[in-house]
Amino acid sequence: MLTMAEAVREAMTIAMEERPEVFLMGEDVGVYGGAFGVSAGMYEKFGADRVIDTPISELGYIGAAVGAALSGMRPIAEIQFSDFSAQAMDQIANQAAKIHFMLGGALHVPMVIRAPQGSGTGAAAQHSQIVENWFTNVPGLKVVVPSNPADAKGLLLSAIDDPNPVVFLEHKLLYKTPGWEPVPEGNARIPLGVSRVVRTGKDLTIVATGIMVKKSLEVADKLSAEGIEVTVIDPRTISPLDMSTTFESVDLTGRLLVVQEGPSHGGFINEVIAQVAGSHVFGSLKAPIKKVAGLNIPIPYAPQLEKAAVPQVEDIYAAANEIVKTWR
Amino acid sequence: MAPKDLMIGHPLSSKAHAKHALLYMWKIRKFEDAVEDLFGRGMMHGTMHLSVGQEASPTGVCMALKITDQITSTHRGHGHCIAKGADLTRMIAELLGKEIGYCGGRGGSMHIADVETGNLGANGIVAGGIPIATGAALASKLQKNENVVVSFFGDGALNEGAFHEAANMAAIWKLPVVFVCENNKYGMSNSTEKAFALENLADRGLGYGIPGVTVDGNDVVAVYEAAEQAVQRARNSGGPTLIECVTYRWKGHSRSDKNLYRTKEEIDEWKTKEPIAKFMSLIHEKNLLTQEEMDAVQQQATDEIIAAVNESVKAKAADPAGLEAAVFNAVM
Numbered sequence: 290m291l292t293m294a295e296a297v298r299e300a301m302t303i304a305m306e307e308r309p310e311v312f313l314m315g316e317d318v319g320v321y322g323g324a325f326g327v328s329a330g331m332y333e334k335f336g337a338d339r340v341i342d343t344p345i346s347e348l349g350y351i352g353a354a355v356g357a358a359l360s361g362m363r364p365i366a367e368i369q370f371s372d373f374s375a376q377a378m379d380q381i382a383n384q385a386a387k388i389h390f391m392l393g394g395a396l397h398v399p400m401v402i403r404a405p406q407g408s409g410t411g412a413a414a415q416h417s418q419i420v421e422n423w424f425t426n427v428p429g430l431k432v433v434v435p436s437n438p439a440d441a442k443g444l445l446l447s448a449i450d451d452p453n454p455v456v457f458l459e460h461k462l463l464y465k466t467p468g469w470e471p472v473p474e475g476n477a478r479i480p481l482g483v484s485r486v487v488r489t490g491k492d493l494t495i496v497a498t499g500i501m502v503k504k505s506l507e508v509a510d511k512l513s514a515e516g517i518e519v520t521v522i523d524p525r526t527i528s529p530l531d532m533s534t535t536f537e538s539v540d541l542t543g544r545l546l547v548v549q550e551g552p553s554h555g556g557f558i559n560e561v562i563a564q565v566a567g568s569h570v571f572g573s574l575k576a577p578i579k580k581v582a583g584l585n586i587p588i589p590y591a592p593q594l595e596k597a598a599v600p601q602v603e604d605i606y607a608a609a610n611e612i613v614k615t616w617r
Numbered sequence: 618m619a620p621k622d623l624m625i626g627h628p629l630s631s632k633a634h635a636k637h638a639l640l641y642m643w644k645i646r647k648f649e650d651a652v653e654d655l656f657g658r659g660m661m662h663g664t665m666h667l668s669v670g671q672e673a674s675p676t677g678v679c680m681a682l683k684i685t686d687q688i689t690s691t692h693r694g695h696g697h698c699i700a701k702g703a704d705l706t707r708m709i710a711e712l713l714g715k716e717i718g719y720c721g722g723r724g725g726s727m728h729i730a731d732v733e734t735g736n737l738g739a740n741g742i743v744a745g746g747i748p749i750a751t752g753a754a755l756a757s758k759l760q761k762n763e764n765v766v767v768s769f770f771g772d773g774a775l776n777e778g779a780f781h782e783a784a785n786m787a788a789i790w791k792l793p794v795v796f797v798c799e800n801n802k803y804g805m806s807n808s809t810e811k812a813f814a815l816e817n818l819a820d821r822g823l824g825y826g827i828p829g830v831t832v833d834g835n836d837v838v839a840v841y842e843a844a845e846q847a848v849q850r851a852r853n854s855g856g857p858t859l860i861e862c863v864t865y866r867w868k869g870h871s872r873s874d875k876n877l878y879r880t881k882e883e884i885d886e887w888k889t890k891e892p893i894a895k896f897m898s899l900i901h902e903k904n905l906l907t908q909e910e911m912d913a914v915q916q917q918a919t920d921e922i923i924a925a926v927n928e929s930v931k932a933k934a935a936d937p938a939g940l941e942a943a944v945f946n947a948v949m
Binding site: 312338343344346348350351352354355356357358359361362364379383384388389390392393394395428431452453 | 723728731732738749751753757779789946
C-alpha cells in the first residue's frame with residue numbers, strides 16, 4: 290500500500306513521463322527530495338531542468354509558474370508549507386486565478402500548486418494551519434483536498450491535466466500513512482469536482498475532507514458497533530463544490546454533520562450547510578445540522594494545546610452521537 | 618491570418634523604419650488623446666492611466682522584438698500594447714465595454730492581452746507582470762525556442778518584492794528576459810527622489826548580477842539601441858538586463874489626480890523634451906523624411922484612431938449572460 294507521499298510522487302512521475310511540458314519547481318524539491326520527501330528520487334530521474342530547485346522566493350517562483358503556464362508549460366509548483374502561500378498570494382489570487390476570465394479567455398493558466406497543510410507536528414502557528422478556505426473565496430481557483438493516497442494520485446493527475454490553476458492541499462499527517470484501499474496502478478484519473486461516498490449508512494450523513502475523512506470513518510466504525518449507520522461523503526474538490534451527492538444522502542438520512550480541521554468561521558463547510566438549508570432536502574431534515582471544526586485561534590505549539598485546537602475523533606463522535614440519539 | 622513581424626531594426630536605418638517609429642509614437646499619443654476625450658464625454662467608465670509623453674520606450678523596445686517575443690505590461694499599458702502590434706479597434710472596444718473588445722469587456726484598460734502579438738497582458742498589480750515574464754522566459758529556455766520576453770514596469774515596481782525575487786531568479790537561471798523600467802518620476806504622487814536613495818535606478822541590477830543601463834526614455838533611438846543589445850544578450854543565453862528609460866508622465870496618475878505633488882513649471886519643462894518632436898528633429902537632421910511625409914504619418918495615425926473609435930462605438934455591448942461560464946477554461 291502506497292502512502293500519500295508515494296502516491297503524489299507517482300502521479301507527478303506519470304504526468305512528467307506522459308507530457309514533456311510538465312515540470313516540478315519549488316524549494317528543496319531537487320536533491321533534498323522536498324521537505325516531506327514527496328519528490329524523493331525525481332531529480333535523479335528527470336534532471337535539473339524538470340525538477341527545479343528555486344530560491345526561497347514564493348512570490349517569484351509561483352509567478353514564474355504562472356508565466357511558464359501562459360507559455361505552454363504545465364508547472365507543478367510545490368510550496369514547502371502551505372502557510373507560505375501567503376507570500377505568493379498576489380500571483381495566486383490576482384494573477385493565476387483571474388487571467389483567464391479577466392483577459393477575455395485569450396490565455397489560460399494550467400498549473401498546480403501543491404502544498405502540505407494541517408496541524409499535528411508541533412510546528413506552531415505558521416507551519417500548521419489549514420489554508421484551504423483562503424482559496425475557496427477566489428473565483429478562478431480549483432481547490433482539491435485529498436483524504437487518502439488513492440484519491441490523491443487520481444486527483445493530482447486530473448489537476449495536472451486541468452487547463453486552470455489548481456491548489457492541491459495535502460495533509461502532512463497523511464504523508465506517511467497508507468489509505469484504506471490500494472492505490473490503483475497506471476494513469477487512471479479521478480475527475481475534479483465530483484464527491485465520493487466513502488461509506489454508506491442510513492442514519493447520519495457526515496461531510497468531511499482531508500484527514501477528517503479518516504477520523505470520520507473511525508467514528509462511523511464505532512457508531513456501527515452501536516447500531517448506528519453513517520454515510521461519509523468526501524467532496525475531494527471543495528471548489529467547485531459538488532453538492533448533489535450530499536443532497537441525495539441527506540434526503541435519505543435526514544441528519545447532517547459537517548467536519549473540517551480549519552477554523553469554524555468562514556470555512557467551506559458553512560457553504561455545505563447553507564446549500565442544504567436552502568435546498569429541496571431541507572424538509573427531510575430530522576435534526577438540526579451540526580458542525581465540528583477547528584477553534585477560531587492560530588494553531589498553538591504544546592501538544593495538548595494543539596490537540597485542543599482541532600477536531601479529534603472524540604469530538605466528531607460526540608457530535609454524531611448527539612444528533613442521532615437526541616433526534617431519533 | 619498569421620501575424621507578421623512588425624518593423625524590426627534601428628529607427629534611423631531606413632525611411633521605412635523612421636516612418637514606423639514615428640507612426641507608432643503618434644498612434645500611442647492619439648490613442649491616449651482619444652481615451653481622454655471619450656472619458657471627458659462620459660462614454661467610457663472606470664478609470665484610465667495615460668502614457669502621453671512616454672511613447673518612445675514602448676516603440677523603441679518593440680522595434681527590437683520579433684512577433685514571437687513576448688511582453689508583459691502594466692496599468693499604464695496602452696502604449697506597450699499598441700507598439701507590440703495590437704488591433705486598435707479591439708483595444709478601444711474593450712475600453713468601451715464591447716463584446717469585440719480584447720477581453721469581451723471583462724478586463725478594460727488594465728487587462729488587455731493579445732496572444733497573436735505575444736502580449737501576455739497588462740496588469741493592474743504593480744510588478745505583477747515581472748515574475749510572469751520571468752516564468753515565460755523560463756518556458757522559452759525549457760522549450761529552447763529562443764524567444765525573448767520583455768517586462769515593462771514603472772519606477773514604483775522596483776520597490777516591490779516581486780521585482781527582487783524575479784530579477785534574482787532570472788539572473789541565476791540566465792533567463793531570456795529584459796526588464797524595462799519606465800521611470801516616469803512618480804509612483805502615483807510619490808517621487809523617485811522620495812522613494813529611492815539611488816541616482817540611477819538601473820543600479821538596482823547590480824545586486825542581482827544583472828547589467829543595468831540608464832537611457833533617455835524620450836529618445837526612441839537610445840531606447841532601441843539599449844533594447845537591441847539587451848535582447849540579443851538574452852537571446853544568446855547571456856541572461857537578463859535591466860534598462861531604465863527616464864521619461865515623464867504628462868497627465869495625472871489616473872482621472873482622480875489633481876497634480877498636487879508637482880508644479881506646472883515641471884510639467885511644462887518636460888513637455889519641451891517630448892519624444893515625438895525629439896525624433897522628428899533627428900529625422901530632419903538625417904534627411905530621412907520630408908515634412909510632408911512626417912505630416913502624412915501623423916495624419917495616418919489620427920485616421921486609424923478615428924476609424925477604431927467609430928467602429929467600436931457602433932459595436933455590440935458586452936453581455937453579462939456568459940460571465941459565470943467564463944471563469945474556468947473548459948477541460949481540454
